[in-house]
Amino acid sequence: MQGKLPKRNEVEKAMTWRLEDIYENEELWEADVKEALSLADKLCEYNGKLCDNANNLFEALKIYEKADLLTSKFYGYAHMRHDEDTANSKYNGMNQRATSAYLQINEKASFVEPEVLTLSDETLTSFYNEVPELKQYELRIREMRRLKDHILSKELEQLVASAGEMGRTPYNGFNMLSDADLxxxxxxxxxxxxxxxxxxxxxxxxxxxxxxxxxxxxxxxxxxxxxFKNTWAALYDGEVKARIFNSKARKYNSNFEAAVDANDVDPAVCDRLIDSIHKGFDKMHRYVALRKKLLSVDELHMYDVYVSMISDFDMEVSYDEAKEISLKALAPLGEEYLGIVNEAYNNRWIDVIENEGKRSGAYSSGAYGVHPYMLLNYNNTLEDVFTLVHEMGHSIHTWYSEHEQSIWNADYKIFVAEVASTTNEVLLYHYLKDKAKSKEEKAYIINHFLESFKSTMYRQTMFEEFERKTNEMAEKGEPLTAESLSEVYYNLNKEYFGSEMVSDPQIAYEWCRIPHFYYNFYVYQYATSFAASVSIAKRILEEGEPAVNEYKKFLKSGCTKDPVSLLKIAGVDLTTAAPIEDALKVFEEALSEMEELFK
Missing domain, CATH: 1.10.287.830 (putative peptidase helix hairpin domain like)
Structure with a gap:
């Protein structure tokens, strides 16, 4: 953690991702951008006659699908090049061009959904009979028609699509300020x-x-x-106002309703989460009290939240050691799964260490038809090992989905996107705890699980409440200022952490640095996914191959069912509060285990 960060060209090649797997050279990237834009123009030739007959619909959707395939490649490549060094003007320009092309294609394709909605069920059935190949797009057509009440006329769809580039400005501004300029x-x-x-x-x-x-x-x-609090507030206000524009245009009652409907999720799922977490505040406050006791401090401050409660034990884990640990921890998922993990390690799917200007955090991304990629900022901590298996879970979910499904059917909803990643984390936790060689090491691992649970179940639900409260404020016409946003955040922080925690005044500005507040109600899904993952990992460890097979079936299913139904394949039912309540019981068990170790 001391010393200067390396420049991008100083990082060992083996520790960088090999984006040449997408494009060997940038001339090929240029060609795909041009071809995708040309395909969008060709698609426009069907404007007004898309549904004249079955063949027109089939040919147009083929063109649209190919444009999406190319967009996945050129956009994925550009944004990952940009993230290697966000101060690199060349790749900034490439990323801006890719984003602009992506939005142009969306704008030109915006007539498709309104025209598909003009078809009666009877006509659509006859089209499937006339051109059987059209059935390959049945799921995509069904998804378009599911949102029928919120699809606009062709002219208005084009207008909304054309506003898309402006709508991304707050997020782009946040990233540039956070990663490049700050x-x-x-x-x-x-x-x-x-x-x-x-x-x-x-x-x-x-x-x-x-x-x-x-x-x-x-x-x-x-x-x-x-x-920079006023700048952060202006950016976030712009993000929320862009959502209001879109939700009103699409005849939704609120930004939240629009966001969850896009994922085909009942808003009650999120309401149950918040209600269950509030009922479980006693466990969170018990965790805070335990942290205060084990750190032996008179006052527990927000800068005491991340340090291990186990003061006389530490784990420094090199990247090579992390790879070895991950393979052992994920062994219950079977040889096929481990084979994909090894492929990721051996073929440079991962950008490992931090360099000057590199995007912060971690993610899994890529391009359909190539393979997933992972961005890390590895710093040799136990947390980094968990981040590694987390992003590996995302990547292998994507790998399975894309190997089993077409591009449109492989694109699983955000609601289930965090399940595979957090299942890997839970498996890693159980492996490390079971292999602990001492009381101190076991306590250190339990400490990590408690911290992860706090960060995922409680903290992400707190983030969700902040997002909902501030969106509701804007929808009522209340201003989103640095002061009002900080007040909401500070009060939530005090409620969640309880009276044993000193909520330092600086924590009021934590909202400024959270990129997920620009992801349109993404965060609650970390919590629901964590609850699902606790259940899935428990089944895998207890039942073995049958549970693994069901889990892999889930991973391969893409978006072929609504998210809640997909989770039922893996044995999790989020139409009830049971998964959240069961997860809270696991948290309580870990608390009791830690308290017992230090009676």
Whole structure:
């Protein structure tokens, strides 16, 4: 965590992803952008006559599908090149061009859904009979028609699509300010050594045993965000107003209703989550009290949240060690699954370490027809091992889905997107806990699980409440200012952490740095996915191959059913509160186990 970050060209090639698997050279990228735009123009030739006959519909959808395939490649390549070094002007330009082309294609294709909606069920059935090949697009057509009440006229669909590029401006502005322009001061630790802060290094610094360093870093880091609080507020306000434009245009009652309907999820699923978590505040407050006790502090502050409660034990895990651990932890998923993991390690699917200008955080991405990619900012912590298996879960979900389904049928909904990743995390937790060689190591692993649970089930639900409250404020005409946003966030933080935690004033600005607030109600799905994953991992460890086979069937299903029905394949029923309540019981069991170790 000390010293300068390497420049991109100083990073060892083996630790970078091989984007040449998508395009060997950028001339091929240029060609695909041009071809995709040309296909969009060709698709426009069917405007007004798309549904004149079955053959027209089939040929147009073929063109549309090919344009989507090319877009997946050129957009995926450009955004990953951009994320390698967000200050690189060449790749900034390429990313902007890719985004612009993507939105142009969407705008030109915007007539398709309104015209498909003009078909009667009887006519559509006859079309399937006349051109049997059309059945390959049945799921896509069904999804278009599911949202029939919210699809506009062709002219209005084109207008909404043309506004899409403007609608991305707040998110693009957030990324550029956060990753490229925002520079953090360095701080000194308790021995006077300089520690350079960055978005990627903040959490590892907050995990340091040096409390003086944690406090200084916390205040300096959030102090920097506070300096730009009005800019962050303007960006977030723009994001919410863009959602309001879209939800009103599509005749939804709220931004939240529009977001969950797009994922084919009942809003009651999220309502049950928030209600169950509120009922489980006692467990969260018990966790905070345990943390205060084990850290032996008179006051527990927000800069004490990430450090391990086990003060006399630490784990530093190299990347090579992390790969070995991951293979052992994921062994219950079978040889086929492990084979894909090894392919990822051996064929440079992963961009491993942080460099100057690199996008913060971690993700899984890629291009249909190639293979998934993973971006990491690996810092040799136990948390990084969990991040590795998390992103691997995303990637292998994508791998299975894309090998079994066409591009449109492979695109699983966001609601189930976090299940495979968190299932891997739960399997890793059980493996490490079972293999612990001492009381201290076991406690250290349980500490990590408690922290993960707090971060995923409680924290992400808190994020969801912030997003819902602030969207509702804007929908009522209340201004979203730095002061009003910070007040909402600060009060939620106090409610969730309880009276044993000192909610330092700087934490009021944490909302400024959360990229997921620009993902349109994404965050609650981390919590529902975590609950589902606890159940799935338990079945895999207890039942073995039958449970693994059902789980892999889920991974291969893409978006062939609604998300809640897909989870039922893997044995999880989110139409009830049971998965959330069961997960809270597991959290309580881990709390009791930790309390027992330190009676």
């Amino acid at each position: 520079k953090f001061p360095s701080v000194t630790d308790s021995e006077g050594k300089e520690v350079i802060l960055s978005n990627g290094r903040f959490v590892p610094v907050q995990m340091s045993k040096d409390r003086e360093l944690r406090k200084k870093a916390f205040e300096a880091f959030y102090g920097r965000y506070e300096e």
